[in-house]
Amino acid sequence: MTAKRMLDTIFICVFTLSIAACSKVGDKGPADTVGGFYDAYIKVKPLGIPGAEKLARLSPYLAPGLVSLLKEADLTEKKYKEETKGEAPPLVEGDVFTSLFEGADAFQVGECEEKDDSAECEVGFSNTNPGDGKTFKWKDAVLLEKTDKGWLISDVDYKGDWDFAVKGALTEMLKRLISEEPGD
Numbered sequence: 001m002t003a004k005r006m007l008d009t010i011f012i013c014v015f016t017l018s019i020a021a022c023s024k025v026g027d028k029g030p031a032d033t034v035g036g037f038y039d040a041y042i043k044v045k046p047l048g049i050p051g052a053e054k055l056a057r058l059s060p061y062l063a064p065g066l067v068s069l070l071k072e073a074d075l076t077e078k079k080y081k082e083e084t085k086g087e088a089p090p091l092v093e094g095d096v097f098t099s100l101f102e103g104a105d106a107f108q109v110g111e112c113e114e115k116d117d118s119a120e121c122e123v124g125f126s127n128t129n130p131g132d133g134k135t136f137k138w139k140d141a142v143l144l145e146k147t148d149k150g151w152l153i154s155d156v157d158y159k160g161d162w163d164f165a166v167k168g169a170l171t172e173m174l175k176r177l178i179s180e181e182p183g184d
Helices: 003-025 032-046 052-061 064-083 170-179
Strands: 104-115 118-128 135-147 150-159
Touching: 032 052, 032 104, 032 118, 032 135, 032 150, 064 118, 064 150, 064 170, 118 150, 150 170
Parallel strands: none
Antiparallel strands: 104 118, 118 135, 135 150
16 A cells, blocks of 8 residues: 555545544534533532632533523622621532532433423432432433534523422522622
8 A cells, every 4th residue: 555545544534533523513412411511510519609610611511691690690609708708608508500409429311302492301310428328319300402502501490309409490599699689
């Protein structure tokens, strides 16, 4: 085989592989986005409103509107911390991406239902208490929107049904936090 023919063959292989890789990115569905997000979430372990560094690692899976709300909520937290000189607890404590205060240490993306440019995925979560080894399980719903960048998470609908579960939706909680005066 001549050097030119070998280079042509390598070029064709690389070109074919790059086309295949690009088509895979565009073919990702809502479940892929949710799975990718919660994989990153497990690594990042955000408690409270995620700061800039943690949000940067999570934002590739989040819709621009949700990223904007999280950034505003982070600014509200920072302003509150300054006003209280750090002597008061944060406005939001615990996990904001699931209905369990302690958050999840494992997840399983369930059924996803698509309708036009929106989707809802059920996600089963678990959290194992390191002290006693007991595992708590629950489900929440993740809402997505189809964008020019693919499926992105637009909200989390908290489905926890125990006494101290977070209730409502992530965006509702963030909007309340941003609109209230921290000193109130």
